Amino acid sequence: MPAPTTASKPANDRRFLGRLSLPERRFVADALRTETVGGVLLLVAAIAALVWANSPLKDAYAAIRDFHIGPAALGLDLSIQHWAADGLLAIFFFVAGIELKRELVAGELRDPKAAALPVIAAICGMAVPALVYTVVNVAGGGDLGGWAVPTATDIAFALAVLAVIGTSLPSALRAFLLTLAVVDDLFAILIIAIFFTGELNFAALGGAVVGLAVFWLLLRKGVRGWYVYVPLALIIWGLMYNSGVHATIAGVAMGLMLRCTAREGEEHSPGEHIEHLVRPVSAGLAVPLFAxxxxxxxxxxxxxxxxxxxxxxxGVVLGLVVGKAVGVFGGTWLAARFTRASLNPDLAWPDVFAVASLAGIGFTVSLLIGELAFAGDPALTDEVKAAVLIGSLIAATLASVLLKLRVRKYQALCAEEERDEDHDGIPDVYEEHDPEYHLRMAEIYERKAAEHRERAQLAGASRDEADRPA
Structure with missing residues (x-):
């Protein structure tokens, strides 16, 4: 994470989980606020599904879930469940693609040195759960096909847990969790694309690639209008679905094509603007309906x-609960150790382990991978889904206990981050610990004053011109 700017900070010192820059802190706060609301809706939807499927109305649930709708001539006569998994989740992965693009060009992942730690943590956080699953199933004679199920993290569900338990987690820890989840999503996308692609239809795949090229070209030409991009996106999605590649990959590809850096005169980049519009649809509709x-x-x-x-x-339960926590924590510690990054002195390694435990909440993508891994065995698919739910619940409980043990410390840190005694809209901590802050403010004030004087002179010259006799 970015290190705080201090006068005495050595040039070669790298601070892990240090204070975020003010713009990044505000962006993270806005992003996490939406994710938290979506996570609560996701939690409600999951509980509603469990209650419905175990109530006297369970037959109605199964009938609705398995009801087929869609144009069969286009290969899209799908059940409601498949529309949710293959269609609505494409919106979720579209947002994930934008998040990844932003992290690569303007966020934590743009600097290879800063990116090394969350990337290594995410890789270890996926490799160790897969290893745990494999060891358990080799020893017990189980099916190795589900090795990828416990590798994914559900950031929305994790933030919903934080919202429910009311933990005032410092912004640096929240940002680390968000960055970790973005990298986690990237590798989950690669796993789906590589290991769960069926027999390829090269004609449909070629059509999807052509559609993506047109999408990219329109973006580069500056063409605007949802009525252009939405129909094109639907065509690309339909072709990708029929190609044998999982349809959600289309969403990721289109998200990665958006420009996520603001140009002169732009308050927000097109990617950030579209993400702001689509994220509520993803978090508030697509993911809860999938759940x-x-x-x-x-x-x-x-x-x-x-x-x-x-x-x-x-293997799924142990992968989520043990594998995720050990993998993320171990990867973080090793990366910090070998990159000589020092931990923020306001935090401790148990804080990192608590966040690593939160990463064991693998709901949305884990359920999706479970469906793909055991598509030919409905009974085993349901058992794996139950294991994902139980493993995520155990991980959430463990993380909640660990975070509650440090809640007073977190509340004090958050209060310090929010303190603004001069009511200028900028937290005092960004002024007190930055010796160049007042110099920058003075430069900005002087520039604005010069612009004001120039406008006044121009206005005076215009009045003199108007008063001059013809």
Missing amino acids: LFSAGVTISGKAVSDVFTQPVTL
Whole structure:
């Protein structure tokens, strides 16, 4: 994370989980606010699905979930569940693509040195859960096909947990969790594209590539209007679905094409503007509906006990709870150790472990990968979904306990971050610890004063011209 600017800070010192820059802090706050609301809706949708699927109305739930709709001639006669997983989640991955592009060009990932730590943490946070799953299933004679299920992190669900428990997590920890999730999403996308692509239809794939090229060209030419891009995006999505490549990849590709750097005269880049418009649709509609039609599994005492006795489901639970925490924490510690990055003195390594435990909440993408991995076995698919739900619940509980132990420290840090005694809209901590701040403010004031004097002189000259006799 970016280090705070201090007069005495050595040039070669790198601070991990230090204070964010003020613009980055504001961006993270806005992004996390939307994700938190979406996470709460996701939580409500998941609970509603479980209650519905285990109520006397469970037959109605199954009938709606399996109801097919769509043009069969275009290869899109899909069930409601598939429309949610393949269609609505394309919106979620479109936003993920924009987030990734922004991180690469304007966020934490633009600097290779700063990016090394969250990237290594994310890689270890996916490799260790996969290893845990593999070891459990090799030892128990289970199915190795689900190795990717416990590798994903659900940032919306993780932030919903934070909202529910009311933890005042410092902005640096929240930003680390967000960056970690963005990198995690990237590798999850690669896993889906590489390992869960079926038999390829090269004609449809070629059409999707041509559509993406047209999409890119229109963006470069500065063409505007949703009525141009939305129909084109639907065509690209339909072609990608029929190509055999998972349709959500189309969303990622289009998100990565958007420009995420602001030009002169622009308050926000096109990517940030579109993300601001689409994120509420993703977090408030697409992901909750996916959860509603994917999380509805029948839960019984025997089903719960089977989760901890069958190698496939036990591997998923241990991968999420143990593998994620150990992987993210271990990767972070190793990266900090070998890049000589020092931990923010206001925080401690147990704080990092608590956030690493939150990464074990692998709801949305884990459910999706579970459906893809065991598509031919509906019973096993439901068991894996139950394991994802139970593993995510255990990880959320563990993280909540760990974060509650430090809640007073976090509240004090957040209060310090928010303190603004001069009411100028800029937290005092950014002024007190930056010796160049007042010099920059003086330069800005002088520039504005010069512009004001110049406008006054021009206005005076115009009046003199008007008063002069013809």
